Amino acid sequence: MKLVVINPNSTQSMTDKIIASARAVAGHGIEIEGRTAHGAPASIEGHFDEVMCAAHLLREVREAETAGADAIVVACFDDPAIGACREIATGPVLGICEAGIKAASMIATSFSIVTTLPRSVPIIEALVREYGLAHLCRRVRSAEIPVLALEEHGSNTRRLVRDEIRRAVEEDGCEAVVLGCAGMSDLTEWLSRETGVPVIDGVTVATKFAEALVGSGLGTSKFGAYATPNRK
Amino acid sequence: MKLVVINPNSTQSMTDKIIASARAVAGHGIEIEGRTAHGAPASIEGHFDEVMCAAHLLREVREAETAGADAIVVACFDDPAIGACREIATGPVLGICEAGIKAASMIATSFSIVTTLPRSVPIIEALVREYGLAHLCRRVRSAEIPVLALEEHGSNTRRLVRDEIRRAVEEDGCEAVVLGCAGMSDLTEWLSRETGVPVIDGVTVATKFAEALVGSGLGTSKFGAYATPNRK
Amino acid sequence: MKLVVINPNSTQSMTDKIIASARAVAGHGIEIEGRTAHGAPASIEGHFDEVMCAAHLLREVREAETAGADAIVVACFDDPAIGACREIATGPVLGICEAGIKAASMIATSFSIVTTLPRSVPIIEALVREYGLAHLCRRVRSAEIPVLALEEHGSNTRRLVRDEIRRAVEEDGCEAVVLGCAGMSDLTEWLSRETGVPVIDGVTVATKFAEALVGSGLGTSKFGAYATPNRK
Amino acid sequence: MKLVVINPNSTQSMTDKIIASARAVAGHGIEIEGRTAHGAPASIEGHFDEVMCAAHLLREVREAETAGADAIVVACFDDPAIGACREIATGPVLGICEAGIKAASMIATSFSIVTTLPRSVPIIEALVREYGLAHLCRRVRSAEIPVLALEEHGSNTRRLVRDEIRRAVEEDGCEAVVLGCAGMSDLTEWLSRETGVPVIDGVTVATKFAEALVGSGLGTSKFGAYATPNRK
């Protein structure tokens, strides 16, 4: 089985991190292929960046399909262009927000999300509503850090994320925390240890859920909204 | 006041139709400027087409801003990339789905939507949910016609749309009908006459609502999700 | 076009203020006629006042209809008796709560409302739910001032409203604020300048939206709930 | 204990019917006092009629309070002016829609409502939403009869209601049916026998629930929205 994990922004160091997370959990005999949306913005911080990444992301999906991908993970917490990806894919396509919060809902009765910048909060809140889990989401929080600060060595971002998780537990009374950015993927284990609460990384669970769907014989439904795009 | 109405697909005849609808209702002294997303697909039928149009649409928004647009209407019923448009605009930006259904909710206690292809139905249903009007929307219906068939002279598309509106009134018990495609804009008057029920064209009401917001001194809020995109 | 703006309470100074706001934004050639619900309570603070105003409001609607009103604005944030007004009107009828929050939802992803007395908070919350925008409304707040205090010169009400707006921005993280009383209409510009955030006055946007609906050729649907009342 | 049951329209025969239903179930030692909103329209068919009844209804509530009412039932399925009644009452005030559907939700997992005219359907749907039971309400149906036809001897209205209940059971798969008009109160037993399904009369259950609340030592909360109206 071949799972393709696409970083929809153009920052290679983020792709490397994401791939490492996916490979760390991939099942026996499963190939993880990483792809970077070269040409896209360096990070996705808002709707505009999402759009500027989307066509590059779709190009990678097409190439992944051609190269025999069994499933695709889109590794950005805004779940950009997931519907479009599903239209051109045959296997399952998973965004890390959807995977992260659905995993949270399987192990806890409530969760909070900790993301990077405040401007992403309403975007994630809208996703949580559409995925149907607003009643379990205590709060979407921002650690007030730009996405690319997560790539800088020696920065104090990991401490800021940890402190925000601790506030989530204390103030929201949540039972689990979902990391709201693919760039936090490498911090998951450290954050779990530091905070004691289950910390969920969307990249990890999206990889495993994609594997699970393929293993269940399921691909994207071609009946209706996700049918192959019409020729003009 | 200058309102820019953008057709996010590349079909010029559709732009012409849309502009005509907007000009027909524009207030005294209001300039309507039409723009076509050249380079985009010829029509938007699904998520993939939306993405392939989006960057072209944003280019037109940027140019409209530079040319002094007071407000922008995006004339496709999927309301593609509205969040991104709002991030780079200063005045209000309105999609025709949002405008159409909010207008419907001001003159009726329920409405149905008649769109082109079945594959657009779930996309519109998700929009209606996020705009908060699912409880008033009796049904999203498809007339089973490709978008570009609306551009062909001598086709029977207008009759298919009319018949679907009649079914909506009879079967759904709706009090108004919203046209679910910008390409139906020129049929509004005829459809109203033929069916007797209020038929709402999103292009028309989006134009007037945009004018209304500007006239009220309102632009897109730059606090939060619609703030100008971050520099990387 | 003739728009009739009705103050459903009997305080003339409030009517004057409302009319001034409506006239300030009315389009070219649009006549704004003000009406006061003489005989009604001096202000609307709760359900009981709403009922005691309603028959007087309907009398004004009937007279406005006879006098050729193209559209009607009901200038009280509780949107009293809107359904009944729509039954006896042919043109559109807009309440200022509905107009205010729908305008907010077009320029921001979230908003808070600042009203007068705490007792109005649950009434407005119920309206926001029924209009379908509860998911975007961060909080309905009260500045703890009686409605008629807004009519007293030299009072510190405008400062109380401003301070509550500042708290809304800071504590709720909202992107826009809707004024929750017609009597705050004259403060809009000052409040916007003082707070920096988009401040939305329902009287203003209801006037412009009513104009927009008429300009789009739309009146109240007479199919169903808003049909002319049955003769007994 | 004294329960006052108010018919908010002016048709005495309907009051008589309602009082008979209330008396038939009143507990030991409970006095049922009937009141008619003289001066109100002869029936309530839509929002306009609701408003035209409301001030008369409130007058009856005030008089009932003065005369020592322990609780009040408003016997119209539109639950007109309930909030206002609660502001001026000290004991509990119950509408028959609220009582009817909450009773249904205690004995069944789903219900349908059968009302008189189609124009009342959206009004009742909005009530069901606000009372929070839309997820259990299969459908609000109309038997297509004017309210006052229920007062005519020899009419076939009871058969029309019965047939609509049978359709509700068969088509909606509902487990109980709520009668959507106070004027159907005298038919409850016959309809239950004819259809076999639990048929719920709002007048009956509102009477008993009002008695239950008083018996539990509860009155209308005077903290917040239902506080006594402010003096001007």
Next chain:
Amino acid sequence: MKLVVINPNSTQSMTDKIIASARAVAGHGIEIEGRTAHGAPASIEGHFDEVMCAAHLLREVREAETAGADAIVVACFDDPAIGACREIATGPVLGICEAGIKAASMIATSFSIVTTLPRSVPIIEALVREYGLAHLCRRVRSAEIPVLALEEHGSNTRRLVRDEIRRAVEEDGCEAVVLGCAGMSDLTEWLSRETGVPVIDGVTVATKFAEALVGSGLGTSKFGAYATPNRK
């Protein structure tokens, strides 16, 4: 009429308290029979305890049915196994959470709930959602006391409950408070006096509502989900 009130845990002192509350409000000629689910855990604190009580509770329901119960109250705020009880009962079956919050919604526009342990909060939140009253429930609060502490004389639990109610009123702005544990039943009057706000005891209102449903001629619907269990 015979109402059976079942304590689904095995603590007799709690049964005694519950029965006293029910008897204090029972109508003329109504027999209240108390039952204890002997063999069940001593208290219900979470899902596991609910399950361990359920079969014992059902045994008591069966016996109550055989002994001619007209209605049944299940006196635990988690409303354990209510669906199952309804399948094997002919009369109405009421849980005290459902009764308590529905009573609250009849006398106030909002309420908060004060329960015992934090772990019960998400369970009650889920019940409130399913009963359709989440929009009126300001907050579910825990007084941080184990259920059985309510049975200990000389403990300060009543003061802890009172203080939590006071915080609910102040911080949540709620108009009524529902007691979230059957074991608080005997404190209702004292808590009402101390806090001034309407304090609602589920045992009391469930008893009266059960009486009301029976008095209205209603039993559990045997059409659908609550039909008698199938024989295997």
Next chain:
Amino acid sequence: MKLVVINPNSTQSMTDKIIASARAVAGHGIEIEGRTAHGAPASIEGHFDEVMCAAHLLREVREAETAGADAIVVACFDDPAIGACREIATGPVLGICEAGIKAASMIATSFSIVTTLPRSVPIIEALVREYGLAHLCRRVRSAEIPVLALEEHGSNTRRLVRDEIRRAVEEDGCEAVVLGCAGMSDLTEWLSRETGVPVIDGVTVATKFAEALVGSGLGTSKFGAYATPNRK
């Protein structure tokens, strides 16, 4: 990794079928252990059966924990006692309804469910609401077959299920179908082939999702509702 799949009823042939489905998809090196809730009813058809199974199910969960289970699947579509199972488990616990519909929501924009008896329909509808996917669930349908008929050789149950799936596709316009009973697990492949639409078996996807959660390093959160039961 050891996954324990528990059949909460006592029918061994159903356990065998379930285990076969789980083993068919289990990843490399994953041990699937089947367990039957001996002593429980032979099938779960309604709330009563759920309760009568629950204590037996919990006993099996306890034993599975002792025997080192890494995760547990509860193979009944009513997801009985999942909260209680989670309280006494350390690894993830998944019900097949939750897994089935969450899988459906990852590959399609809408789904219908086909279950056995009509009485299970409202139970499943309530689950779908609580899991947050009611907006994507077109309809819960019953094939009108008792659960145990699925165990009889030579019966026409598989054809009845197939025909109901075809009706779901045609009438509901759904994009995927979820099988609403563990006993249909062995039919999945045949039903997919016969109907062409993605047919989702909850046993299969629950097994794979459980494996995915464990592989992601996640267990049931012990913060809050799913903490280990309190000692009395």
